[in-house]
Each structure stands twice: as C-alpha cells, then as structure tokens.
Amino acid sequence: MTNTTAMPADLATPKVLPARHSADFTPRYWLFSLPAVLVILGVIVFPWLFTLYMSGHDWKIGGGPEFVGLQNFSELFRDTRFLESMGHTAYFTVLAVVLPIVFGTAAALVFHREFPFRGLLRTIFVMPMMATPVAVALVWTMMFHPQLGVLNYLLSLVGVGPQPWVYAPHTVIPTLILVEVWHWTPLVMLIVLGGLAGLPKEPYESALIDGANSWHMFRHITLPLVWPFIMVAIVIRTIDALKAFDTIFVITQGGPGTASETLNIFLYLQAFQFYKIGYASAVVVIFFVIIIMLSLLLLYARQKSKWNAE
Amino acid sequence: MTDSILKPSRRALLRGAAALGAAGAIGSPMVLREAHAQAAFNWKRFAGTTIDVLLVKNPRSDLMQAAEKEFTELTGIKVSAEQVPEQQQRQKAVIEFASGKPSFDVSGISLHVQKRMAAKGKWFEDLTPFIKDASLTSPDFNFADFGAGPVAYARQSDGSLDTIPFFVDYWMIYYNKELFDAKGVAYPKTMDEIATVAAKLHDPAKGIAGFVSRGLKNANVPVWASLLLGQGIETTSPDGKLLTDTPEAAWAGELYKKLNKETGPAGQVGFNWNECQTTFMQGRAAMWLDGIGFATPLEDPTKSRIVGKVGYGITPPGPKAHHAGMFADGMGISRGSQKKQAAWLYLQFMTSKAQQIAMLKAGAGAPGRASAYLDTETISQSKFGKQYFECLLGSAKVARAALPQIVPVTEFRDVFGVALTNALGGADVAAELKKATETFAPVLVKSEQG
16 A cells, blocks of 8 residues: 555656666667667568658669659559559458458357367368468369359259359459358357357356346357457458458459459559559558558457457 | 590590491481581580570470480580479569579560560570571571561561570461361351351350350450451551551451350350360360460360360451461570570570470470471371361461560550450440550550650
C-alpha cells in the first residue's frame, strides 16, 4: 500500500527514475544494436526508399531514369486496368478470407468432437495445405479443362452439364476461390482447433444446467471465446489472399482477358513483361499503403477481440 | 597418354592425316570435301576456353546440350549452358543485357519478340565479320544455306546480322483427316472457307469442335495476325505505323471471332496452345491453327488418339494474299563477351548442317537451313510423313513475319490480346481494335523515342 501511494510522486519527478533505464540509451550500448540496425536498413528501409524513389521516375529497363514526380500515380488512377485489378483483388480477397474462415471453423468444430478415426481424418484434411501452390495450380488446371477435365466428367455423372470453370470471365474468380478454399481451409481449421482445445468446460456445464441448446452454447460461449483465434486466422488469410500470385498466374495468367487480373498480376506484367519499373514501383507504393491500412485495421480488431475476451 | 593427345607428335599427326585421307577415299565426294574442309580449319585454336550459354528450355536446347560433348572434343572449348523456361529466359536476357555485363557469352532469343529490343539495347555482336573471316569460319558452315526468309527475319534494319536464325516456326492448320473424311469435307482453299468447313464439322453433341485456336490474351494475337496476312498486310506498315484499326484488321478480327465463337470448343477464350493441342490430339477438334513446331506429340501414340490421322495444311490464302505466319529463334554472341571468337565456334557448330538435320529428325522444330529439308534419308525415316514436309516447304515459300517488329511486342500482344478476348465475349471487333490501337499508339511512339 505504501508503495502504491508513493508512485505518483515518483512519476512526477523524472530524476528518481531507476538509473538502469537512462543507461540504456548511452552511446556505449549503440554498438550492440548496430547489426540489427544495419540488417533492417539493408533489407527493409533501403528497398523501400529505393522503390519510393523509382515510383517518381519514368524508368524502363535498358534506359535511364527520368524524374516525373507524381505522374506515375496520376496515370495509375486513370488506368482502367489498374482500377479493375483493384476491384478483382478486393473481390478475390473477401471470398478467399470469408469462405475458408467459415468452412475452417466448421471443420474445427467437427474435429473437436470425439469420433472413430478422428486422427486419421484430421491428417487427411490438412494434407492440401502441405502441397506446393504451383503444383496444386497445375493439377487444378488439368481438372478444369472444359472438355477433358475430370470435374466436368464428374458433373456429367450426376446429370449436370459442363461448366466453363476458369475459362469464362464470369466464373474465373469463384473457381480460383474454390482452389483457395481447398488449399487453405485446413490452416484455419488448425488455428481454430487450437483455440477450441483450450476452452474451459465450466461455462458449458452452467449453460446446460440453465437449459441452453447447442446453438446457444456455440453463439454465446464458443464463438466469443474462440474469436481471438479466428481473428488470427483472418489476419493470416487476408495477408495470404492479398499477396496471392502463384496460383492465379499458373492457372489463368490473369485471364480470360483481364477477368482475374489482380494487383499482383498487374504489377508483374508492368515490371517483368513490359519492364516499366517506375510505373510498377508506383503500384507497389499504393499496394503497400493499402496493406498497411488493412493491417492496422485488422490488428485493431484483433486487439479489441482480446480485450473483449479478457 | 593424355599428353600424347594434347601434344601429338608430328608422326602421330601424319598417321592421323593418312587415316583421315583413307576414310575420305571410301566416302562420298561430299564427305571428302567436308573432311578436307575440317582438316584445313583449325577448330582447336581456342582450346581450354570455357563459354557460358543461355538457352530457352525446349527440345532444341536439349539437342544442343547433347552435342556439347562432341563440340568439346572437336574444339577443346568447354561449355557451361543453362536452360531456362521461355518467359524467365526472356526476363533474364533483358536484365542481364541491360546490365552491360551479361553472365553468358551466347544467348538464344525469340526474334518475334526480342529482335528490335536486342538491336536497340545493342545486345549482340554483328556476326557478318565473323562469317566473312575465313580463319574463324569453317568452309563447310556455308551461311548461304540458311533460307532467305529466316535470314531476312534475323537481319536488323541497319543491315547487321546479330543472330543466326536456327529455328523457324510456320503457322499452318493441323486437321483431323478422319473427321474430314467422315463428313466428306475437303481442306479449305481460302481463309473464308475455313469458317464454312469448320461449321460443317462442328458437332457439339459429340464433343467435336470444328476449329480450335488460342483464345487466351497475349497468346491469341498471333492467330489474328496470321489471318491478317491474308489481307496482304502486317499489324504495322513498313514505316512502323499501326495498321490495327484498318478494315483489313477488323476483317481478320471478325474471322477470328467467328471461327472461335461459332465453331470453337467451350471455354476456348482461356485456351493457350497447350489446351488447343490437348483438345486436338484427343480428337475433339477438326482443325487447329498454330505453329508447326507443336506437331511432335500429335504423332506420339502414348499421348495422342489421332496418330496417323493428322493432316498438315498450309494456311489457305486470304482475300488479297497468301502467307504463312512466321516466327523464329536466333542465337547470338553477347557484345559484352570476352570470348567472342570461341563463342562463334560454338554458334557454328550448333547451327551446322548436321545439327539442323538432327533437329528435323527429332521433330524438335523446323530448321533455318534449307538443305535440311533436302535430306531424303531424314524425310523417309520421319514419323511425320510426306505431307508434313510438303507443308513445311510450302509454308516456307509463303512465310511472312506475323508479329510486328517493334520493341514493345509483349505489350502489343497484351493490349490487342485483351481486345480479341473482349471480342470473343461478344464485343464489337472494330470498336475493340480501335480502342486497343488508341491505347497502344503512345506506347509505340515512346518506345521509338527512348
């Protein structure tokens, strides 16, 4: 008690701060942080500043850079393909996050229960996650072939006509989402399953005594308690979905036309097909700003879910 | 023993020369001439050098790598070659050449994509002085043997020749003879007839498409450009102006749309050459317009259901002209290389008559040398049959570059590829081509300025 009441007085006078604190900032300790600072400067800060520098230049590989100020940015916002690719990215990201979260959570609830061969089935369920994305994409490409693919063959067995899958503009993104869901639902399942394993039993026992049914228990006990874990899964999935490139590139290369051209594919084309480094750098800068804003939003939501849980 | 090979005595050399002479005496006059030529030319002058080579991953590069041992035995030059998939190889070439110090002495390029880029960036050494230098060029190399079409394609606008055009791809029509015979239909005589023939053979109920070709953005542009040649024009005029919004370009676009939309397989808007090839070799398409270089698996019983039923037809004439779209690969010596002369020996060897015949024999593509097509032994033993070779020779006679010879070829293919895809989706062809032309025109102007 005495210590607690003495605290405000201590805080009001900086000179009584522990000597250890102020010593942390003396120059003789700077040397110890130098390796970390150099690495951060070399691999994060320099590339970033260089990208920012390039975004202000008209620079094609093979030629010299010419300073153009904000022209690349103004051109980008007039470029309908860039704006379309932003729309495709948003569409793809929302579906590639929401669906695996819903299915992964449902799968976690199923695998949380005791039933025969649970371990074996759980292992089989997580197997897609272990596959290499490019290999996965190549296999799915063969399965999507409208005439010779196995998917249309299977549909024909149940009387459903052939589907265009990734070979039509209106079905391409939902079909790519199908691959994402197959590939990444297991990850969400594992994260949520980890959360479910740590839940206390007492709230459920109390709820049963109070006459709650399964839905009530899920809605009012399980979901709030496991929500911080779902938020972690949402953050990971959002980052993954935003940077998705390999699967889309291998399966559609952004087509048909530009129907599945996301920001990453657009960026790849500008940088490595058209060699417009300045223009591509401007895309990176905009993409970075979007990611930072989204990350802050998600981290805030995650923090809030933790506060609520506490 | 090693010493005796590396530093042979005078007696051993005389013995070798005598043996060579004896072998020549029992050989044909041509072999004798070649042997004398080989004996006169010093292949060993750069022995001990190691050269680096950048290749595109394909069967032709496999053949070159297989021949490396023989080349090293002949010249004493070691070869360090790497094969990189096409798209990545193009990126690697651009970046390394732009650096001014490429890590390779020799590189292959796609002339239909990188020719002007190579000239503008001064990637390669002009090979003309090498060809003219008798001390550096083996007499049996005979550059005149390379076809006039491929050489003209490889030659830059300033007259320099910076690559040897060792591979040519002509666009033609593969057709399923069985399907044609079943409906009593003859091979189309004109470009317009392709559509009428395709309509007769189109049978969606049986899963048969009358026609298949690339629909995927970028990949689809050569199809349209090949049809445009039938109007006697390319996508750009000789002075570099875009002809992509002309009535002729719209005609080619309408034909492309009609063929693919009305008689193409479902989902062909997303087809690249590999989907077209699979569809055709599973007997699901009556005709396929593409490069003759894709023929190999069609006659492979482990992959194809139509072995022995494939017809090889020269692209029919259009309303104003008869041309087959031409695409080619070339190999050149990096301007930044310190081993140009050793690299030239490598180029000579890998584009020699023997290597070109080996390419033809393996079905790895159409060689740039004219003499390869006159090798009756190769033709008689080939699994492709007489019609394939007739198509090759016939196409060579009417060959014309299909893609524009400009710097931003990839961007051109991308912009017009989107227009063609939109057209397949139902958009108006002329309007799409006009829009694409307006989008691309400033890019082209800028590329010529920079």
